[in-house]
Amino acid sequence: MEAMEISRSGLDVEWQRLQVIAANIANMNTTRTADGGAYVAQRLVSGPVEGFQALVQPNASQKGDAPDNGVMVYQIAASNSGTRQVYDPNHPHANDGGYITVPAISQAEEMSLMIKTQRSYEANLVALSAAQQMYSAALQVGRQS
Template sequence: MEAMEISRSGLDVEWRRLEVIAANIANMNTTRTADGGPYVTRRLVSGPVDGFPEALRQTLSAYDGIPRKGVMVYDIAATNAASRQVYDPGHPHADEAGFVTLPAISQAEEMALMIKTQRSYEANLVALTAATQMYSAALQLGRQA
């Protein structure tokens, strides 16, 4: 069941990443949030359940029989991307000079990241399907014996 659990954890992480990307795209023109400033771009931080040092040790050494646990979300962190200034003197949030502060979100960058995340999600789905088929074939062999 280890392969299925690892793929399932990957599906969960990539789904959450898609949600964060969608929120970034949806808020690219948000000038004010609840705390008063423009929306801040967010990124999902993920990695192995065991932590990076343990995952690296397991990768560099021969398989030691320790079951792998998959991946998890560590955090949804705000980026330190600068905001952008747009001249729109008629906007209700414009400053004295007529500029509106908007988040520095690139729709092209977000869409590229969304496609990459979608491919990772699909790869985990294929791995989950393959593991399911292998376990099913093993059960069929067991019934024949």
């Protein structure tokens, strides 16, 4: 069942990544947060549960416990995209010069990242389905013998 667990961890990570992207798009024009500043774009940082060295070591299977495989979320970090100034003198948060501070979020970049994330999510669904079919076929072979 390890293949299904790996795909499931990938599904969880990509779902959380989609939520972060949606929050970035929803807050593209947010000039003030609870802290008082402009919204800061977020990025989800993910990676393998086990380090690469632990996966390729010959003694990894002799630890007693099976190594944890799959991916996990390390953190949701602030993006380094910064902010930009937009001239809008009628906005209630405008400074003396008539400018407001909004996050420098590119809608095109967020949408392309969303498509990439969606495709990763779909690939994990296909892998999960293939693993289920293989386990089902193995059960059928076991019943016939």
